[in-house]
Each structure stands twice: as structure tokens, then as C-alpha cells.
Amino acid sequence: MSAFRGTMRDVGLLSALPVPSDYTGTRLAACNLCEAICGLELTLERGAVTAIRGNEDDPLSRGHVCPKGVALADVYTDADRLRRPVRRVGDEWEELGWDEALDLVADRLAATAAEHGRDAVGVYLGNPSAHSLGSATHGTAFVRALRTRNRFSASSVDQFPHQFVAWQLYGHQLLLPVPDLDRTSYFLVVGANPMASNGSLMTAPDFPQRLRDLKARGGRMVVLDPRRTETAKIATEHHFVRPGTDAAVLLAMVHVLFAEGLTDPPSYVDDVAAVEAAVADFTPEHAEAVSGVPASVVRQIARDLAGAEGAVAYGRLGVSTQGFGSVCQWAIQCLNLLTGNFDRVGGVLFPEPAIDIVGRRIIGPGHFDVWRSRVRDLPEFAGELPVSVLREEIETPGEGQIRALVTLAGNPVLSTPDGDGLGRALEGLDFMVSVDLYVNETTRHADVILPPTSALERDQYDLVFHNFAVRNTARYTPPVFAKDADQRHDWQIFAGLATRLRRRPGAPRLPLRARLVGAARMAASPAVVLTGLLATGRAVSMRRLRAHPEGVDLGPLRPTMPGRLQTADRRIHLAPPLLVADLDRLRAALAPSVVREGELLLIGRRHQRDNNSWMHNAPRLTKGRPRHHLLMSPGDLAARGLADGDRVRVRSRVGEVEVEVTGTDDLMPGVVSLPHGYGHQVAGTRMRHASQVAGISINDLTDPSVLDVSGNAALNGVPVTVQAARR
Ligand SMILES: Nc1nc2c(c(=O)[nH]1)N[C@H]1C(S)=C(S)[C@@H](COP(=O)(O)OP(=O)(O)OC[C@H]3O[C@@H](n4cnc5c(=O)[nH]c(N)nc54)[C@H](O)[C@@H]3O)O[C@H]1N2
Ligand SMILES: Nc1nc2c(c(=O)[nH]1)N[C@H]1C(S)=C(S)[C@@H](COP(=O)(O)OP(=O)(O)OC[C@H]3O[C@@H](n4cnc5c(=O)[nH]c(N)nc54)[C@H](O)[C@@H]3O)O[C@H]1N2
Ligand code: SF4
Ligand SMILES: [Mo]
Numbered sequence: 001m002s003a004f005r006g007t008m009r010d011v012g013l014l015s016a017l018p019v020p021s022d023y024t025g026t027r028l029a030a031c032n033l034c035e036a037i038c039g040l041e042l043t044l045e046r047g048a049v050t051a052i053r054g055n056e057d058d059p060l061s062r063g064h065v066c067p068k069g070v071a072l073a074d075v076y077t078d079a080d081r082l083r084r085p086v087r088r089v090g091d092e093w094e095e096l097g098w099d100e101a102l103d104l105v106a107d108r109l110a111a112t113a114a115e116h117g118r119d120a121v122g123v124y125l126g127n128p129s130a131h132s133l134g135s136a137t138h139g140t141a142f143v144r145a146l147r148t149r150n151r152f153s154a155s156s157v158d159q160f161p162h163q164f165v166a167w168q169l170y171g172h173q174l175l176l177p178v179p180d181l182d183r184t185s186y187f188l189v190v191g192a193n194p195m196a197s198n199g200s201l202m203t204a205p206d207f208p209q210r211l212r213d214l215k216a217r218g219g220r221m222v223v224l225d226p227r228r229t230e231t232a233k234i235a236t237e238h239h240f241v242r243p244g245t246d247a248a249v250l251l252a253m254v255h256v257l258f259a260e261g262l263t264d265p266p267s268y269v270d271d272v273a274a275v276e277a278a279v280a281d282f283t284p285e286h287a288e289a290v291s292g293v294p295a296s297v298v299r300q301i302a303r304d305l306a307g308a309e310g311a312v313a314y315g316r317l318g319v320s321t322q323g324f325g326s327v328c329q330w331a332i333q334c335l336n337l338l339t340g341n342f343d344r345v346g347g348v349l350f351p352e353p354a355i356d357i358v359g360r361r362i363i364g365p366g367h368f369d370v371w372r373s374r375v376r377d378l379p380e381f382a383g384e385l386p387v388s389v390l391r392e393e394i395e396t397p398g399e400g401q402i403r404a405l406v407t408l409a410g411n412p413v414l415s416t417p418d419g420d421g422l423g424r425a426l427e428g429l430d431f432m433v434s435v436d437l438y439v440n441e442t443t444r445h446a447d448v449i450l451p452p453t454s455a456l457e458r459d460q461y462d463l464v465f466h467n468f469a470v471r472n473t474a475r476y477t478p479p480v481f482a483k484d485a486d487q488r489h490d491w492q493i494f495a496g497l498a499t500r501l502r503r504r505p506g507a508p509r510l511p512l513r514a515r516l517v518g519a520a521r522m523a524a525s526p527a528v529v530l531t532g533l534l535a536t537g538r539a540v541s542m543r544r545l546r547a548h549p550e551g552v553d554l555g556p557l558r559p560t561m562p563g564r565l566q567t568a569d570r571r572i573h574l575a576p577p578l579l580v581a582d583l584d585r586l587r588a589a590l591a592p593s594v595v596r597e598g599e600l601l602l603i604g605r606r607h608q609r610d611n612n613s614w615m616h617n618a619p620r621l622t623k624g625r626p627r628h629h630l631l632m633s634p635g636d637l638a639a640r641g642l643a644d645g646d647r648v649r650v651r652s653r654v655g656e657v658e659v660e661v662t663g664t665d666d667l668m669p670g671v672v673s674l675p676h677g678y679g680h681q682v683a684g685t686r687m688r689h690a691s692q693v694a695g696i697s698i699n700d701l702t703d704p705s706v707l708d709v710s711g712n713a714a715l716n717g718v719p720v721t722v723q724a725a726r727r
Helices: 012-016 072-077 098-116 127-131 133-146 160-170 207-216 246-259 272-278 284-291 295-307 325-338 387-395 419-426 490-503 512-523 526-537 542-547 582-589 634-639 689-693
Strands: 025-030 039-045 048-054 086-089 092-095 121-125 151-153 186-190 220-224 237-239 311-315 368-372 379-381 404-408 431-435 448-450 471-474 552-556 600-603 630-632 647-651 656-663 671-673 718-724
Touching (some): 098 121, 098 448, 127 133, 133 404, 133 490, 151 387, 160 325, 160 379, 186 325, 207 220, 246 325, 246 582, 295 311, 311 325, 526 542, 630 634
Parallel strands (some): 121 404, 186 311, 600 671
Antiparallel strands (some): 086 448, 600 718, 630 671, 647 656, 647 718
16 A cells, blocks of 8 residues: 555545645656656655656556656756747747637638638647647547548657558557567567667566566567667677568568468468468578578577567567568568467467557547548558658648648657658648647747646546556556646647637538537546546546556456457458558569669667657756767778768758768668757757757658558668768
8 A cells, every 4th residue: 555655645636636836745647758658756845846756656667767757847847848828920939828829720720621621721640649648538539620631640650550550450550469578488679679768569667677577587589670779789689680671581580480380370360371472482591681680590580489488579660660661560460470479478468458449449440541642642541641741732732732730749840751841841831830838840830839738737647558558557647736827738728729610610510419529528627538438447447546646557468369359250361462462562672773882771769868859958868978970880981981970961862961970880781870859940949958959850861752551651771871071
């Protein structure tokens, strides 16, 4: 009953109230910065945060915290964070009242839709949308109310391939198996760096400790990555892989399973022979030739996956944000399914969250190619178009052109391909509104910015990430601090806009029933919506969660298949035509003629103290040596007559940047690396610390014309040339 330790952070309703302004004591909160969703314990002295620790009593995060979680206090106090709406007047920002701001935005959005059709309003949802309860309960309803086909999000520069494959194989885009990290004995990690990222589509706070435990029980971790990452350095084994060639490697592993008679799929899997035929020419020797991963290693990994007592193949951003992300994710599912590690303790399992967003259809199963983008004729997936087409949809005149844009918690100018071009396109919009805490490189183009409260000022339940956690738990944390009377929570902003839009003549109309349900939902607070969802889910009540802000343990993951499959016949069809058809494109892309002399392949990287494109205003995260340099192997430096520390010019088909280069053996020869989320512009953004960490944006080099079948951008494996910068 350690929840009752300490002061008044404690029991029931009392702890639901924000602390008094002179409060001294401790309070529990949740970090919403990454998918690890760590539980925090804040120490406050007279209302000021003096320490943030990991909460030892949290059944999932067990005391883990990283430097970013501690920096949540900096966001709360940051003088540069917006607290009231602002309107851009020339180069200046002018504060305005909430009613005036919301009226103005509703007027302009409704007028655009009335004059040019509802697709003339585009919307982009950024990453933090998935990390906020109010955004999950109210933001999606607001976006739906816009009824536009021009919907975009960070998902198409991230996990679209996972969703695409899950939809094809398991019948729902978010029915994603999660590594049973705490019980597996063999962990294959392809294109992920959980030591820096803390895990993704695998909510596994304190990855370092979980990995130590894995090793202590005799388990192994094998990493395939073009960079010897923080994760690779502590792996049992690491192999370089040439960026963008993983599909050949993973399909060759599937090939080996068949060739050596190692397949043992569950009885509810069909079309196994079709997979065998599809991978027939993907041999380990072919994989070695294109990827650099020795054929013997390909064979050994396949055998180990089949032979280990509970093994996992896991691939994340490095194999999703490339031209064949969906084929990679498909091959990974095949590896787990064919080796009998699917839905198995120690293999991959499907979490049973208190609120099952899949089983309860809170999010739809997904669909593909129901409409297409206007200019490039690219198919939608799950109701979204690839963000790689956003620029051209804004710039190309004609019926359906985007003339007004809504961005919610995002920074696509830094985070999507050809970001610089997108930034210029934003200047041509008739109207732009952003819901964001800051004036950033994207929102500086907005006419109006509507700032929501920050994490410590609002309540939190992770509607999304409990669905991908390595253990079943549930946690509701009330706000620590009260908001000012003239601040708004994100859900209040969404409700305010939706209500006003409903009253504007010419605004998009939902069918009556949907409108009534929407209005009722918008009127309720996220906590009320959550209470209802928990009550019908029956795993744990809101009352119990309120009494245990440290979180409630619902037990380890367990096998639940095939009962939870969402396919029409409750079976898995392992050879979806959309994926098999993509293999010809793969064969062509891997042909030897494709590699050009002198070209390097650019990949991204994450650092434990970076958080996508924001948090660079937090002094405690940005002090020390700059982290945005280009990394290059010493051999590639020498071949170009370059030395460590030189300024170099990096050029791709799309753009060029100048940056300092750092030599390191950690990079595969022929590969260079830049982090994303840099390239800060201080002008017009009011950000204090941005100049120290300005850097350049990798996405001024990435190419919006290279896409996976799902529509995901190929952010990794971008061909570039590097030479000394002219002085
Ligand atoms: N080259 C390259 N590009 C990449 C990646 C890569 O690996 N390489 N990674 C990609 C990935 S995985 C992702 S997820 C995207 C991220 O790309 P985005 O989602 O576009 O950008 P973020 O940097 O997460 O920007 C988040 C914004 O939300 C604001 N914000 C923070 N909290 C809140 C909140 O509670 N409410 C609101 N309304 N706003 C808030 C912040 O101030 C910030 O401006 O970047 C992608 N881009
Ligand atoms: N500290 C920190 N943590 C974060 C974030 C952050 O910005 N900072 N962002 C969060 C978000 S939004 C996400 S989506 C997750 C992402 O979580 P991860 O996927 O674990 O994170 P990345 O560091 O992007 O890992 C991608 C890896 O792929 C490698 N790679 C690049 N190209 C290739 C390739 O062609 N083949 C192979 N095999 N590997 C390749 C890169 O070298 C890198 O090590 O992290 C989350 N956590
Ligand atoms: S690991 Fe992620 S959730 Fe945990 S404290 Fe760090 S940023 Fe927050
Ligand atoms: Mo992401």
C-alpha cells in the first residue's frame, strides 16, 4: 500500500485536486514524452518542483526515469511556452482572448470549407497527439468533424508499415504483437535503438534493466543496424546492414526457415505455401550481396529464432521509414508466426489493456485506397494521405487545393521530407491555425496559435500506449498544477472549435446521429469519458485508479489468439497480394546497377536527451557538446580528403545543407547519419535556447518522392554526396 506513503498526494478525490500554490510535499504524475510512459514522483517546495524521480511503485516503469522526464518541469515553467492564444500581425505575435481566437478560427475554417469545399481544409496531427488523454478523447472527434480527405499525420513518417501489415494480417491496424521482453530468451532487433528511444510499439520503460535481466537469464540480443548504436554496443551480437536492404535480409531468413524445414505456424494460418514461393529467390547469398550481412549470419539468426525457447523478431523505425517498410514488417511477422513464436510466452503477445482500443473498435480497423491524393494520385491508408504529398496539395492550384491548414501538436517543417519546401508552401495558405505549446518552425507560419496546458497541468491516462505495453497495467494521474483561469486544456480547445463550427453556416456537417453523439462527447471531460470506458471494460474502475495514482497491475501478457483476430474468417492469410506484389519493386530496387559511385546513404539517429523536434528549449537537455553533427566512418572521411570537425556540404536530390562532420567507427562504411528534429530557426519563434542547438534539418535532404506501399516516407537510406564546404 505504498501509495499511501507521504503526504496528501494520496487518497481518492483529494489527490484529484491540483496542489495549492504554496504546496510542499510530493505528487505523482506521468511522463508523456515517449512511449515508455514512466510514472513520476515530484517533490514540491512551496509550489515549485525541486526534484522529479521515477516512481518506484509504478508497476510498469518501476522507478525508471530519463533526463527528458525530469525536464517536464522546465516545460511547465518555460517563459517561452505560450499560455494564451496569439495572432500573427506582420512579424509580431499579439495575444488575444480565447473566445475571440476560437471564433476567428471557426469563422475562417468554415468560410474556407463553404467557399472551396471541405477538402480545402487540411489537417496534420503530430506525435504528442497520441500522448495526451484529451487529444485522444476530443482531438479525433474534432478532426472527424472537419470531414476532410486531406488528413495527414506523423504516422506516415513513422509506423504506417506496422499498421498496414497488422491490418492485412490480423484485420486491424492496431492489433500489433508486442515482444514479451521480460520472458524471451532471444531478441532480434532490426532498425531500433531502444537504449536511446526507450522502446517503441513496445512500451517497455527501463529497457536497460530489462535487457540486463534478459542477459542474466542467459538470453541473447542480436542487432542489425547500419550504426553501432547504444543498443548495438550492449548486444550479444551486432551486424552492419546496408540501409534500405533489410527486406532482402528478413525475407532470406524466412527462406531459410522453409529450406531447412524449420516452420511451425499455428493452425489458424493460411497461405504458407504462397509465402514459401514468394521468398524462393531471396537467398542468404543474395541478402549478403545487397546488404553486407553475411549469409552465414542470416542462416544462423533464422535457426536461432526457430530453435530458441521463446524468441522475438522486432523491427522498428529503421526498417519502417524506408522504401520497403511494409515488406520488412511483413517478413518480421512471418518470422514470428512461422517459428511458433507468435502469441507465445517469450515470443510476441497481444496486451490486454483495460481499454482495448482494437477489440472495442475505438479506432477503426483501417482501409486502403478508398480515396487518393489529388496531385500524385496516391492512395489513402486508414483515412490519411502520406504527409509527403502535403506540400504539393497546398501549392498546386485547382479544385480541392488545400487553402487552410490545421496543425495539432506537430512540427512537419522539421519532421517530414522536404521540410524546407513545406515551410515555404505554408506561407501561401489563406489561413493556418496551430494547436501547440510553442511557436516552432511550423507554427510560426500560423495566423493563430492556440496553446493547450502542458503535461503537469492536466490529467493523463495512456489510452494508446497501454495497448503496446510489455505488461498489462493501468494508470490515471490527476493534474499536479492548476491551470490559470485563462488557460485551456487541449480538449477544451477541441470542444470549443467543434461547437463553434457546428453553428457556422457552410461548415461541414456530419449525419445527425453522429452530430449528437459528437456533441455529447465533446461536452464531457476526458476523465468522464474515461470513467465510462473503464466501467464497460470491467478490468479496473476509475475509483480504483484514483485511489492508486501509481498505477494498477493487471498481470503479465498471455496468449489470447486466435480469438482476438479481427479478420473476417478469424484466420491469418499470410501472403497478402498487396505485399507479395511489392516484391517485384524490391527486386528492381536491389539490382546492382542502382548503387552510384561516391554516393553515401544517409540515416537518422535519436539521442536520449532529444525528443523529436521539441524540448530543445530545456537548458538541462541542451547543455554540453552539440549532438547534431554528421557522423561518417574514418575511411569515408579520408576518401574525400576530409578531417574530423570539418564543415561539409551534404547534398541530396532534394536539397543541401552545411554541417560539421565527426568521424566514427560506429558507422558502416558508405553510410552517414544526422539526427532529425534540428534546424531550429530563432527568427519569429521566440525560443530562447534554440540558437545553441540550431543545427540543420535532415529533412531538408529527405525525399518526398520515395515511399513505401503504405505511403510511409523513406527517411532512411537517402542517397547523398558529401564534400568539403567552400569557405
Ligand atoms: N528524418 C527523420 N525524420 C523524422 C524521424 C526520423 O527518425 N528521421 N522520426 C519521425 C517520427 S517517428 C515522428 S513521431 C515525427 C515527429 O514529428 P512531429 O509530430 O511533427 O513533431 P514533434 O517534434 O513531435 O513536434 C511536436 C510539437 O508538439 C508540441 N507539443 C508538445 N506537447 C503538446 C501537447 O500536449 N499538445 C499540443 N497541442 N502540442 C504539444 C511541441 O511544442 C512541438 O511543437 O518525426 C518524424 N521525422
Ligand atoms: N530519446 C528519444 N526517445 C524517443 C524519441 C526521441 O526523439 N528521442 N522519439 C520517439 C519516437 S516518436 C519514436 S517513433 C521512437 C523510435 O524508436 P526507435 O525505432 O527505437 O528509434 P531510432 O533511434 O529511430 O531507431 C532506428 C534505428 O534504425 C537504424 N537504421 C536506420 N536506417 C536503417 C536501415 O535501413 N536498416 C536498419 N536495420 N536500421 C536502420 C538507425 O541507425 C537507428 O539505430 O522513439 C521514441 N523515443
Ligand atoms: S523514458 Fe520516456 S516516458 Fe520515461 S521519463 Fe524518459 S521520456 Fe519520459
Ligand atoms: Mo514517432
